[in-house]
Amino acid sequence: MPSPPPNTNHLNNNANIHDSSISKFVPYLAAGLKHSMQDCGMTSLKELHECVDNGTVRFEIRTASAQLEGGVNMESYEKKLYA
Numbered sequence: 001m002p003s004p005p006p007n008t009n010h011l012n013n014n015a016n017i018h019d020s021s022i023s024k025f026v027p028y029l030a031a032g033l034k035h036s037m038q039d040c041g042m043t044s045l046k047e048l049h050e051c052v053d054n055g056t057v058r059f060e061i062r063t064a065s066a067q068l069e070g071g072v073n074m075e076s077y078e079k080k081l082y083a
Contacts (some may be wrong), residue, residue, distance in 0.1 A: 040057065044047045051057040060071070 035049065037043070037045075040048075042051065042057075048057065052059075
């Protein structure tokens with residue numbers, strides 16, 4: 001039986017390497033997308049695209065420092081847990 005290839009993960013500093021399968025990540029990604037769509041009041045990606053096209057929904061680009069500066073006030077923030 002041939003030996004497994006050597007572990008070279010430490011040589012690639014530019015990649016975030018995970019040993020888990022992408023099939024474990026996709027449901028997590030889908031749940032996040034569903035919750036985000038619910039938060040902005042959209043029921044489908046088609047509806048979201050239409051609202052972006054007609055200007056009903058707009059996005060704002062913020063730098064990392066602006067996000068940090070405009071952080072959430074944790075005293076009045078209530079985290080919503082989804083089932």
